[in-house]
Amino acid sequence: MKEFFDCLKCKECGRTYPKEAQHVCEFDFGPLEATYNYHKLKKYVTRQLLESGPHSMWRYEAFLPLEESPTVGLHTGMTPLIRAHRLGKVLGVKELYIKNDAINYPSLSFKDRVVSVALSRARELNFSIVSCASTGNLANSLAANAASSGFKSYVLIPADLELAKVIGSLVYKTKVIGIRGSYDKVNRLCSEIAGKYRWAFVNVNFRPYYAEGSKTMGFEILEQMGWEIPDHTVICMASGSLLTKIDKAYREAIICGLVEDKPYAIHGAQALGCNPITAAFKKGTDLIRPVPNPSTIAKSLAIGTPADGFYAIQTIRRTGGFSEDVNDLEIIEGIKILAETEGIFAETAGGVTVGCAKKLIEKGHIPPSGKIVLCITGNGLKTADVLKDHLQPIQIIDPTIQDFDKIVAL
Amino acid sequence: MKEFFDCLKCKECGRTYPKEAQHVCEFDFGPLEATYNYHKLKKYVTRQLLESGPHSMWRYEAFLPLEESPTVGLHTGMTPLIRAHRLGKVLGVKELYIKNDAINYPSLSFKDRVVSVALSRARELNFSIVSCASTGNLANSLAANAASSGFKSYVLIPADLELAKVIGSLVYKTKVIGIRGSYDKVNRLCSEIAGKYRWAFVNVNFRPYYAEGSKTMGFEILEQMGWEIPDHTVICMASGSLLTKIDKAYREAIICGLVEDKPYAIHGAQALGCNPITAAFKKGTDLIRPVPNPSTIAKSLAIGTPADGFYAIQTIRRTGGFSEDVNDLEIIEGIKILAETEGIFAETAGGVTVGCAKKLIEKGHIPPSGKIVLCITGNGLKTADVLKDHLQPIQIIDPTIQDFDKIVAL
Numbered sequence: 131m132k133e134f135f136d137c138l139k140c141k142e143c144g145r146t147y148p149k150e151a152q153h154v155c156e157f158d159f160g161p162l163e164a165t166y167n168y169h170k171l172k173k174y175v176t177r178q179l180l181e182s183g184p185h186s187m188w189r190y191e192a193f194l195p196l197e198e199s200p201t202v203g204l205h206t207g208m209t210p211l212i213r214a215h216r217l218g219k220v221l222g223v224k225e226l227y228i229k230n231d232a233i234n235y236p237s238l239s240f241k242d243r244v245v246s247v248a249l250s251r252a253r254e255l256n257f258s259i260v261s262c263a264s265t266g267n268l269a270n271s272l273a274a275n276a277a278s279s280g281f282k283s284y285v286l287i288p289a290d291l292e293l294a295k296v297i298g299s300l301v302y303k304t305k306v307i308g309i310r311g312s313y314d315k316v317n318r319l320c321s322e323i324a325g326k327y328r329w330a331f332v333n334v335n336f337r338p339y340y341a342e343g344s345k346t347m348g349f350e351i352l353e354q355m356g357w358e359i360p361d362h363t364v365i366c367m368a369s370g371s372l373l374t375k376i377d378k379a380y381r382e383a384i385i386c387g388l389v390e391d392k393p394y395a396i397h398g399a400q401a402l403g404c405n406p407i408t409a410a411f412k413k414g415t416d417l418i419r420p421v422p423n424p425s426t427i428a429k430s431l432a433i434g435t436p437a438d439g440f441y442a443i444q445t446i447r448r449t450g451g452f453s454e455d456v457n458d459l460e461i462i463e464g465i466k467i468l469a470e471t472e473g474i475f476a477e478t479a480g481g482v483t484v485g486c487a488k489k490l491i492e493k494g495h496i497p498p499s500g501k502i503v504l505c506i507t508g509n510g511l512k513t514a515d516v517l518k519d520h521l522q523p524i525q526i527i528d529p530t531i532q533d534f535d536k537i538v539a540l
Numbered sequence: 541m542k543e544f545f546d547c548l549k550c551k552e553c554g555r556t557y558p559k560e561a562q563h564v565c566e567f568d569f570g571p572l573e574a575t576y577n578y579h580k581l582k583k584y585v586t587r588q589l590l591e592s593g594p595h596s597m598w599r600y601e602a603f604l605p606l607e608e609s610p611t612v613g614l615h616t617g618m619t620p621l622i623r624a625h626r627l628g629k630v631l632g633v634k635e636l637y638i639k640n641d642a643i644n645y646p647s648l649s650f651k652d653r654v655v656s657v658a659l660s661r662a663r664e665l666n667f668s669i670v671s672c673a674s675t676g677n678l679a680n681s682l683a684a685n686a687a688s689s690g691f692k693s694y695v696l697i698p699a700d701l702e703l704a705k706v707i708g709s710l711v712y713k714t715k716v717i718g719i720r721g722s723y724d725k726v727n728r729l730c731s732e733i734a735g736k737y738r739w740a741f742v743n744v745n746f747r748p749y750y751a752e753g754s755k756t757m758g759f760e761i762l763e764q765m766g767w768e769i770p771d772h773t774v775i776c777m778a779s780g781s782l783l784t785k786i787d788k789a790y791r792e793a794i795i796c797g798l799v800e801d802k803p804y805a806i807h808g809a810q811a812l813g814c815n816p817i818t819a820a821f822k823k824g825t826d827l828i829r830p831v832p833n834p835s836t837i838a839k840s841l842a843i844g845t846p847a848d849g850f851y852a853i854q855t856i857r858r859t860g861g862f863s864e865d866v867n868d869l870e871i872i873e874g875i876k877i878l879a880e881t882e883g884i885f886a887e888t889a890g891g892v893t894v895g896c897a898k899k900l901i902e903k904g905h906i907p908p909s910g911k912i913v914l915c916i917t918g919n920g921l922k923t924a925d926v927l928k929d930h931l932q933p934i935q936i937i938d939p940t941i942q943d944f945d946k947i948v949a950l
Contacts (some may be wrong), residue, residue, distance in 0.1 A: 185595050185618075205622070208595075210615040210645060216690065233645050235620060236883050238921070278883030280626065284948075289936050294704075297924045300931040301879040307947060308936040315939040322941045327948075469711040473646050473688030511648070511921035514707045521710040526699050526718040529725040531732045537717060538694075538737075 132197040138162040153337040164195035172386045187346035202279045203246025205235040211354035216471035232509040237274045239267035239508035244343035251339040252330035259329045263320040265430045266295035273304035348379025359394045361500035364487045366399045368431040370442030377445045398453035399486030401426035407439045411453035427516045428478040452495040456485035475510030542607040548572040563747040572748045574605035597756035612689045613656025615645040621764035626881035637913045647684045648919035649677035654753035661749040662740035669739045673730040675840045676705035683714035758789025769804045771910035774897045776809045778841040780852030787855045808863035809896030811836035817849045821863035837926045838888040862905040866895035885920030
């Protein structure tokens with residue numbers, strides 16, 4: 131909201147910038163971030179005000195970098211927070227919750243949050259073409275939201291993405307461009323294009339607006355927990371942005387007096403086949419070593435040079451969290467255990483989160499007491515193919531009670 | 541709710557039955573239906589009361605056939621009703637809405653509504669094994685909800701279902717049994733099994749409870765329209781049950797004084813490759829001629845002997861609606877047009893609804909003025925494969941700005 135959204139500010143040197151389509155500091159190339167007038171914000175927001183807002187992420191509009199009312203993605207957010215008794219039992223913890231963005235509107239991932247903000251801002255700044263570099267979910271969301279709000283759109287993805295994610299973009303009539311090479315090559319190309327064309331690249335020149343959308347997942351968790359910060363939050367990491375923004379939401383909620391200030395730990399989760407942040411964390415360094423050739427079934431997390439990796443590590447360290455990683459089999463195990471116990475079908479990234487949470491609990495980084503939230507970010511139908519060879523087979527019979535009796539007796 | 545839920549009653553002869561796991565009248569084999577004490581209900585429900593309920597289908601609990609509070613599917617329903625300006629323009633109508641159950645919780649179809657009621661009732665009646673005959677969506681929903689609530693489950697499906705729907709059931713560790721033959725053979729087998737095993741077959745012996753869940757889609761439409769019955773509602777038909785239950789919700793809302801009593805039309809939509817209800821309607825008969833070998837990409841609607849077909853025709857006729865059908869290409873066109881204009885990716889059944897609505901408007905059965913609601917019942921990721929050869933191709937390039945420039949210039 132105009133009253134609270136101040137300016138963009140370099141995360142490194144603190145230089146301020148006007149609220150334009152810019153994402154990098156001209157002096158030190160630090161990332162720009164949206165900043166707010168917390169003095170005013172604190173006076174304005176109350177639990178009651180937020181609870182009486184729309185049943186969507188936009189009840190937290192005061193914390194988002196727009197000047198007018200949102201115009202894109204009005205139904206996004208306020209996804210369920212599930213008390214996961216059955217999964218908690220399996221993992222050996224007392225109070226477990228799942229924040230479930232696998233059922234986000236319209237495109238079934240947390241990316242609907244960031245795209246809603248970025249496209250609303252793109253409209254404010256009079257852009258008519260929107261674009262992104264994506265590992266799949268972002269492409270789906272950009273395409274869907276661009277279609278419903280009348281933007282022309284281009285999405286750039288690694289050429290080898292899951293078919294469901296490709297079809298789940300093409301159907302909206304966006305132009306899908308497959309790039310030969312990893313996501314990092316796609317991303318670099320997008321930076322070049324953003325310098326040449328006047329397009330709103332949601333995760334390049336619009337990144338300061340875009341990234342703030344992730345905070346709403348954090349605010350919703352707090353409200354749905356009864357205005358309390360969970361002791362442990364486990365978040366999967368691609369660029370690392372989501373993790374830093376959920377933490378930012380927690381801190382903003384403290385600043386504004388919405389929740390009590392108390393210790394909390396933020397934990398990171400990556401796939402072993404592309405674990406630059408976890409590897410650096412475990413080594414005890416801030417220096418992130420790029421993964422040139424990611425190799426994991428969690429393609430949505432396969433970012434070898436994570437833009438916010440440094441900040442994610444800082445957040446995990448500052449809060450006393452830990453960063454973990456899991457291999458492909460553990461990812462599949464994570465997907466299955468979540469589905470079997472809670473009826474939630476998550477994509478591979480969700481398998482990473484559950485798998486890493488399991489390890490963090492086993493190793494004692496997350497104690498069995500305390501309130502734990504796992505963030506599920508995308509829907510299992512998008513990556514269903516990975517399960518093909520890992521499920522009990524379907525039994526095929528003739529339509530007779532005799533055949534059926536035999537099956538049941540097994 | 542116990543206070544309002546009276547008994548089961550034969551739709552044909554009106555004989556009443558206790559609230560057990562029974563679905564057919566012993567005298568005339570008519571279907572049993574849940575009935576309520578409308579005198580009491582009318583005194584109890586108000587718009588304000590309903591609006592202050594949970595953000596789920598359970599705000600309409602008073603209209604559902606349970607005796608205690610629901611225990612399964614607490615997050616289901618209250619899916620968005622979207623004002624579809626852009627699709628309305630393409631179809632040439634002024635005020636169009638999409639009721640979007642493609643994003644229902646947990647399994648992305650309207651079946652989550654019926655399963656929530658059936659499984660909650662199964663618990664009340666002390667069943668521990670739940671089952672169903674399904675064309676896919678119901679299997680997904682039963683499996684997901686059984687997993688999260690601790691029922692053992694079996695789902696029976698035609699052996700040739702879409703892979704996404706098979707995986708989307710197997711992942712929850714339900715026992716999936718594929719039957720060689722059409723859905724109708726699956727259904728007949730399930731009736732036999734239900735007579736032999738003490739299982740809660742949600743759409744056989746629990747059908748009177750199950751079917752009532754669909755009413756919540758109707759109540760939500762009314763509330764989201766500002767407590768007004770839309771002039772035209774277009775609903776796809778498999779068994780025909782959903783259509784009759786949305787109408788029942790409208791009538792109950794009138795009885796209880798929640799909406800003004802005014803004329804409204806309910807329109808049915810089927811796939812040409814399995815159109816027993818539409819064919820009968822168009823012939824002007826009530827006699828439904830079974831389709832022995834359905835052949836359509838809308839597999840979720842491929843029920844050749846629709847259990848509620850007769851009642852669906854009655855409803856359509858009574859309200860002055862019409863019943864239409866579309867071929868496979870029109871279904872795909874319907875999916876695409878909805879995605880391109882509103883950013884909503886529906887499964888093939890949704891393509892049937894949109895395609896039929898288009899025809900109904902073109903033929904004048906639905907006039908360009910008036911409020912029109914299209915009911916979208918399932919998610920496009922479940923049937924994405926049908927689109928493979930019907931979308932513009934993805935363009936593949938090397939990660940260079942030169943290659944990109946060439947693509948954009950095209």
